[in-house]
Amino acid sequence: MKKLIPSLLISSAIILLSGCSEDNMGGDSAASGEKKIKYWVAPMDPTYQRDEPGKSPMGMDLVAVYEEEEESGEKKILYWVAPMDAAYRRDGPGKSPMGMDLIPVYDEGDGLSVKISPAVENNMGVRTAVAEYNKLWRRVDTVGYVDFDENKITHIHLRTKGWIEKLLVKSEGERVKKGQLLFEVYSPELVTAQEEYLQALGTSNRRLITASTERLIALGVSNKQISSLKKSRRIKQYVQVYASQDGIIDNLNVREGMFVMPNKRVMSLADLSSVWILAEVFEKQADWVKEGQGAEVRLSYLPGRTWKGTVEYIYPSLNPKTRTLKVRLRFDNADESLKPNMFAKVTIYAQPKSGIIVIPREAVIRATQNRVILSLGKGRFLPREVVIGIESGDWIEISHGLDEGDVVVTSGQFLLDSEASLKASMKRMTAVPEKKMEGMSEKSEGAKEVRGIIQSVMADHKMVNIKHDPVPELEWPAMTMDFKVADDVDLNSLKADDKIFFDIDKMGDDFVITSIIKHDEMRGN
Template identity: 50%
Template sequence: MNTLTKILLSSTVGALIGASVVWLLNSPNDSETTAAGGDRKPLYWVAPMDPNYKRDKPGKSPMGMDLIPVYEDGADEAGTIKISPEVINNLGVRTAKVQRGQLDLQVNTVGYVQYDENQLVHVSPRVEGWIERLYTKAAGDPVVQGEPLFALYSPTLVNAQEELLLALKRNNRVLIDAATERLLALQLAKEDIEKLKKTLKVSRTITINSPQSGVVDNLAVREGMYVKPGMSLMSIGKLEHIWIIGEVFERQASLIGEGDPVTVRLDYVPGREWQGKIDYVYPSLDTQTRTAQIRVGLPNPDVVLKPGMFAQLFIETQSEAEALLIPREALIRTGSQSRVVLALGEGKFKSIAVTVGRIAEQQVEILTGLNEGEHIVTSAQFLIDSESSKTSDFLRMTQYEQESDEHNYNAEPANLKQPVWVAARIVGVMAEHRMLSLEHEAIPEWQWPAMTMDFFVADAVDMDELKQGMHLHVQIINNNNGEYQISLVHIPDDQGNENMPTEMDHGDMSMPEHREQRGMNHGEHDQKEHNHD
């Protein structure tokens, strides 16, 4: 026997001995099995590499491995992970209790100071003419009630004055009253009319006075300009009372209402606050910013608040009814789902989906998915979720459902023979074998979770159109021989907008070896049996 033969023989013997030791360590002895069987009856048997492959008696998995018994105290829900106390401490995992109470809401937003529109007066001419003289030169100039704003030359006003003089000359009381009313309607002051009656001299221009005291805004006229009725020449606003128009995001609009207290702060006056209430909530949203507007009226006796200033608004509101509340930091939000990590005790955790209601600064209202008194993870939950979400169904199992599962663990899906449609992404194309490796969504009709597996493709499907990375919808059928086959394919027109489910996002994090094994669960095993036959 030469040296090479001795080496090969030694290696073979060593491998056999090692395999025997591993088998002995992993297989329970007869006494242990008997004792366990006498105390506990297995709920079902499961494949070591595929927890979704369950049977009601011992046997082989699709990969040829012995099925493992699952007992009542070891039957964790899908997606449940267990972490040792040392790892929990190192990760800094913290939990909080789900509580019921009133949601303390504070909506923080911004706003702008503007004139009180109820006290804003617009100045417009009632006759056509030309601006002979402008007494107010710029926007922002203060004016006093009765102070002249501009002098207007108008042929219409000149004619109206002459009509009054003619009526006075004839001493016709009816014509005098009619001419006087016309001059008043054309915005001529009573003082000017009385002066005209005394002097009997027509004024070439008339002076328009300020209707109220305030500040000129939106000055849109200059000397020499031709004006006519309907033109807004300027506005006069008061500063003793102002409005603050705030903007609230669409999702926050339901949290606020008229009468809610508001605290106003301005960078212009650090350390000073104004207290007010929401006077009005505007009925429509801004289509550009998707915000709703609110109005807060504030007294401004010292004229510190000036139109155009930027303000910070803190709106205090509180819900009347109690709600189920969790800390805001515990909520995990993805593009298509909201979920939390539930602490099950004994180092076990699971990601579950929740329905979110109102969101405050510190708390979140939970509509469905949690019960009062349960504990959720508030720190390091993203690390735990990244692991749990790989296999989690994100569903809560109530006590009734648990008991129902234990009594019906051996039941197969009633519609397993019916074809199903599911959204999927092509992971690999094996054209020579007419097979596809798909990463597909969960199939509730067949009680399949989202996973990656291989499928045979029917002859009627054109393989040339199928490329790796493509998002599509496929119809899967279960043949009589147990083979799962893609019978129909639908390719969306715009694949860029196709969103894969959240479960599949985490599926990308799985090891390639694991995805390959999952893909062999049905397709590869059936192919091997077919080739063997």
Template identity: 40%
Template sequence: MSSAKRNIIYLLLGALLGVTLTLLLTDQPETHKENSAGQDKSPLYWVAPMDDTYRRDKPGKSPMGMDLVPVYSKSEQAVAKGEVKISPQVINQLSVKTVAVEQRDLSQSIKTTGYIQFDEDKIHHVHPRVQGWVEQLFVTSVGDSVEKGQPLYELYSPELVNAQEELLIALKRNNSELIRAAKSRLKALHLPEDFITNLQKNKQIKKNVTFYAPRTGVLKKLNIRHGFYIKPGMTLMSIGGLEQMWVEAQIFERDTALVEAGLPVKLTLDYYPGRTWHSQLERVYPVLNEKTRTVRVRFSLNNPNLLLKPNMFANIEIETKPIKNALVVPAQAVIQTGDQNKVVLALGDGVFKSVDVVMGQAAQGYIEIIHGLTTNDRVVSSAQFLIDSESSKTSDFMRMQSNTLPFAQVKGVINSINKATRTLNISREPIAKWNRSAATMDFIASPRINLDRLMVNHPIEFSFEVGDELVVTQITLLEGQ
């Protein structure tokens, strides 16, 4: 579902729930009569069922043709700012459930993808010690399997010919020092021991010298072809082993604090369903990739059956180190609004309050609470829509609070309109219920009021609330006056 559709659904649900809460949290006439002995039984005002800002001093119809609902004074009020008291009947009707904040060990797993590659520590790179020409190449392409001692290439090098001649001269002179020096030079040029022994025995110089594979494995790189001229410093080829493989994976920047060497790791392959490999994290690389914002991690796997092949993709699961005795609440109890994270704190006796919390790690259906709760608290774990549909950064249960602002409905005339400050100067008629005479004063227009449709010197009937400011909540243009 797209975010736009989801937002529309939330708005519709919020409007419907707002009306439901208005009705549920308002004492009905029958209940009021039973429990309000000695109290004023007259309604404070009448409100539209589908719009709680549409208020009147007497019964009537809403703009949608529905009967206005009477709102009575509450017999019980919230004890502090931001708190709301809900009757047990309403709690049952709304299926409000609470759970205790608890401490538990919280662990999570990081799932990512990785790829299998050669063990870099065991790759053998073949470099020449002399310059010369490749007379014959015994391996042809990357991926070829090679065995230790297998011929790789044949080289003609004048330098190797000269080194052989030096040994024969030393042998002819029977000079042990020269013999030892000549043999050492041949070894330094990577000529094998059996080649030197045969040269010493047969005394025949070979113009083309064959070089052999130093280990068993797979040809990872091949940078030469038949007839190439090579010289020291060149990497002719690389041979990697398959008996042990490296696995590298990428983890997001936000998870770097959770991983360290020694954590258990599981690996699965789509190529081998149902089979799992286990290992331990060996390395967390210290450098963050500035483009992908990820960090590399690595571990090794033995590969006796050669099932793991270089460049295979793998599914990786890293078990992070558990957080001991974390203070947690169920994940569904936290209301995440983007800028704020809140929970509904159950204070007892039907009193609730929305409080800000600082979240930590989330795992196993729980969220760690770093700040905002204690182990003695209880939070609402269901019916979270009661807050989500009504709250914002500044509302803090304002639509659920039982206290109501003083409210009046009166006729008047608009003298001036300031759209920049949304200020209306209105000359109003007397307000009988407050014993107030007629007056001219400034009012603040509610954000719901469209100022463009208002006209100066036009008679109106309007409703307003008395709080920190006089706020106009409803305006009706009167005709024929």
């Protein structure tokens, strides 16, 4: 029994030692399996990097970036660009001439798309929207002006020449009622016609009486006045003219004592219970408008109020100068709030167009070729040309170029588009097409005596901005761009608008100016 106890103790010790050994081996394995931290970065600014943990300038804890994570998740940075000037590029992080942090541009392999970090995307305020099938109302937004309803206007003329002896209305805009006396006129021809009528009555000749009565009516004498004349048998030197309808006085062209001819308009009576609004519709929207469609009008002097009316008539021809089509709308105006010659904002509701792809109108970058910026996810963006259709309010139809579910950028797209355009242009300038490579020598690595005009000098950055002529040696068109300048080139004597000749050589990935001579200096030599 005594021998058995030591044996058990020895066996237990061996088991414990083996367990400890296994623990140690497991710990070493875990240690060897941990990812190696390459550096620490600020969550909101990927350019702020440190070799050890700490706080960002915004007071946030730095985030660890691991070697494997960086190699698998991050693509190669091609260069760094200024947020507000896509032509300002550098090989490393830094500040733009405006003091803003440069943005990294990643190599995506396709030559067109660009990539920015999530932090920069957030700082740029990039917003997106999804292209979807929907219907758009063909809404025509235009302007117009209020005019009289010409169906409710009466123009007053004399049927014979005479003098205005008594004028009862004194000014335009004065309101009158139907049957109200407007003015009295003296006309020798009217006096003679009355005498002939009374003579005819004395003869009892029905044909003569009828003829003389019709003559008085033709001269503008009312039936009521003829009956009065027949009853009194007394000639009136002054004939009264009465209002034929309710309304207001417009175009009052006479005063008391004036001599008036039949071709002169004395005045007009206008009823404002309904008015016309004459609107101008653009030529491309002319086919949308049909008679009977609903319309709304808003006036700046009565904000918040809307009048509803209809399209009454579409004029048959376009204005050759403005290329617009005139449309006449009719609106009830019982309270006479709509007054002639007022400026109005008009909305005409045409028929809807269904089954079309629509996106917010602000997403479209309008140019010779309209385009949008697609969001591909994970900070990648790609420009795409589109064909636009009708517009309605804040939405626009895309007839070609997008599919349902495509995500487009609605804010910040202009910066992304400029970067993508610059990237494509640089590739066209630096890459040699395969067909051209066959049987041809490579493009020159530099050029001599290029003519240009200095736009700006950035001496602190050893750079100049030059508007230069075409460079056949490099297959460059005439353009304006930034150039790096060699250290031995003196920029102190140069200023904007200087005409120069310069030599340029390719050094690494950049074209560097190695010599600058002013145009005047070369001419002097």
